[in-house]
Amino acid sequence: MFNWLLASPDATERVPEDKIDSTYKKKQIGVLVATSFSYIAYYIIRLVFTTEQGAIMKEYGFQLHKLD
DSSP states (O other): OOGGGSOOOOOSSOOOGGGHHHHHHHHHHHHHHHHHHHHHHHHHHHHHHHHHHHHHHHHHTOOOOOOO
C-alpha cells in the first residue's frame, strides 16, 4: 500500500561523463520549477480561503471571538 514511500533501487545505467553537467542542471531546474509552482499554489489556495472565510463561517454557524 505504501510502496511509493520505499527507497528507489539504485540506477542501472550511468549518465555519460560528457552529459553529467547538463543532466544535473536540467534536474536542478526541474526541482526549482516544481517547488515554485507548489509555493504559488499554496498562496493562491490560502488567498481564496481567506477571502471566503467570512462566508464559510457564516454558512456553518461559526463566530470569530477576539482575545482580550
